[in-house]
Amino acid sequence: MCHYTSSGGQASKEIVIFTDSLQRDDWYRLRNQELTLEKDSNVTIVRVAHNDLAPVRWPPESLSEVFDWLKSADLAAHDSLARGILKNLTKDRQIALLDIANEGIIGFEINFQSSARTVLQHHAQRKTKHGGKKNGQKLRSVLPMLRAKHATSAILRLSVRSISRQEIQQRNRVAPLDLENKKILIIGCGTIGGFAAQLLAKVGAGRGSIGKLTLCDGDFLSPGNLSRHALPATYIGWNKSEALSEYLKRDALGRLNIHALPYRMEMKEEKIHGYDIVIDATGHAPTGKMLSHLMRSSSRRPPFLIHGYNDAYGMASVVMIDDGKACYGCTQQLTVLGESNKPPSPYRNSCGSVFTPYDASVSTITAALIQEAVLNTLNEKLPWTYAQHSTGKVVHHKRRKLAKYGGCSVCS
Template sequence: MVIPQLLQSIKPLGFRRKKSQDVSGYLAVEGALETRFGLVPCDVFIDRELRSFPTIILQQPLSELLLPFAPHVGPDGFLCYVAEGTVVFDMYRPISQTIAALKRAAVVLDQIMAKERVDDLEEEFFAFWRGDYCYTDIERPESGEVAALSLGKGQGLVFTDDLARAESKFAYRAGRVEALLGVTAKITTKVPPRPLIGAWPPKTVGELLDWQSKLDPPCRRKILARIIKAYRADKQAIVVVIDAPTIQYGFLVTDLQKYKRTSKADQGAPIFEAPIELMQMVRMDDRYIVGRNIPGQKTLAGKKIALVGCGTIGGYLADLLVKAGAGTGGGELQLIDNQKLAPGNIGRHRLGANRLELNKAQGLVTELKIGMPSANVRALPEDAFSVNLAGFDLIIDATGEQGLGNWLAGQQANGSLPNGGWQTPLLHVWIEGSGEAVRALLKQHRSEGCYRCLCDYEAEQRFLSVAGGVRPILAGGGCEGQYVAYPASVSVQAAALGLDAALAWVGATLWAPLSTRVISRAHDPATGDVTILPRPGCPACGS
């Protein structure tokens, strides 16, 4: 009974059942969407089970206002008026939901025709650029030649400007990695790609150049020059990778030598009929991997960072730092720890039994480079007190050892940590008590209190993390010795707080030097995120 009621309800909107019902599982209706530019005829296909939004196809020929580019309109007239996964069709209110969908489609189409949604084109480009998946690992911003790596039969290709770096990233893949030189060109454009309405996708060099002439004429000239260069070098094929803002895409030109000049006097390049094959590029460069999850924010790429302590906090923090760009873009992440991984560490450490009795810093480097082989991560298996920490952009103390924290605070204050400015910023990250809270202290300026200042304040019951303070609860004993018990989740949360502080530092965003996250529900917070002032008479910072 719902379908007859639905048809009756959409009649006032100008929609009627179509005579031909040749799409299985769908009710086909026809009508028009009302825009400020007039009525736009369309066909609507309604799920007979009433579980999803209607599909809307604009009738041909399409309006001139939708040519040659239009967001959310496919070459066949398909109108995307709602993003998949953002809105759920309410099957218990199918009639009102269908009416709302038709009205929403009219609004979206009106905005498209008014050129108010042009920026959406880039986001949906790959919906119309179908082809084989390939990888790119290209860091160089300018146009130029790049190499191709074959990963073996059925394993795909990688296009890169650094063979050694790309080979390290794909060493885990089955098959033999083979370098193919002189068959690939990378071209940079500042114009995001937009699919043509109508004759799409391009199938020949001529059609592709015609598209680029409407999109970005300088890019068209670069593409043409690269293909002609390959033709005159007697190459049978060439791959062109286009590096557009936030997107890379490409195509393979084949049969280049099939089309010959009519005479020696003809100096032209008969390449316009050469067929092309579309290629979807999957980015694997460090800049993309690091920045993808924090778009618009500054990463740790290019910075020289020292992480002191590779224990339960430092292990997870090192992992997070690399994911945020540490060791990429010409930067370096140095891990400092002189201890080995013991059996008792494994329950809450980033490392596992496969690194047992190995130095923690060295074990972490090996693990981190499995996931990010191009990262410049180095291990220094030495006592932190004996290490020269000058020249770093940021020093992170993840040991949780008060003695080392006090010493580092003194080193910063007495000028032993120069980095071109006042002193290297110093970030301490630790766990309070038996995991009741995690804290971070970032000291960047003389006007801020140091780690030793905070320790003395806490002895006076000031700036406590939780009301009443905390005392560690010890477990173990005997030959094993005693240790502070808390689950690995506390270590992860301390590492996460440390990363947040580091990102605030590199992004120069507002961040209270002393930050606290209370974990235990049995305790009330005592101090919010604050700036502490130097404590008079502090023996570390000499205030």
């Protein structure tokens, strides 16, 4: 199919190799393509062990150079490629993919001269039909014809990019895909929750056979949100959790298991049952305390409750992980804002709504800290349960494992 390098850019040819039709349809949808099938299955895929040796000439410029290289790298792969090509001689054009161990995939489009291809086809079939010679012998007799300069009119190196989950995730971690199959709930889909959902979906949330990402918010996207929210203007008027769910699924490659709960969550024990990680992105202190309380009274408590919020009138980004020890209320032991640094009039009124103006970056940093906290829960030990990033004049507290606080109104 054709693809474009930018909105006004040139079209170039893209060859898509898929193993099931779902993959193909997904790719067409994401690339805005009509399903115009120029289907051909003339593809040979060969795994190459490639023990040592760089090729004599790289990249190879002819089919015989490819064969020369394979002969030195992996003889079995050499023979498989030859057999594959001979099997696919019904068209002048065919594709070979070499999956080289620890290196990746390289691909070639091989264009045969029509006459040479007919001769080759004849020889390859004849020997098979009569079965007179053994397979290896047959191959040796046809190979020189296949390697002959005049047989192929061109051999084009293809730029091959895999879109497998493994390939996409390999830049993230040594052990890839480990957030898959987790059940994650995000309460609050404002700036913090919205970006957190996006960042988590990128690293595997909502993937895997049992993984799911649930988003909860009763609020609607308004124009005033646009300067800091993850959602674009196309979703104005939408419920934030439904819009986010749609938005993330729309542009995802492969199935993303995201659910929206388009209402304000009732603070009941059963609402948080069955999740591995619950994220409180409401920025609402009473909700934070209520969740800490639910965690402690629940018989099937989620292993991790993560609170992400902007503290000190938007001068600090804070994330705390409640793993059953210190709770949200225990953060009271840390004074973040001194009396003298409190802003004189922190609130502004605009058509009845009350908000504190501060840079959008504070919330995106909080969302990033949530992503870090969630990935940390996959480690054997948590490196911290309290992290703070300070933007304004606040008391900065280093990352730490927060101790329980005797004066905590929730857990003490």
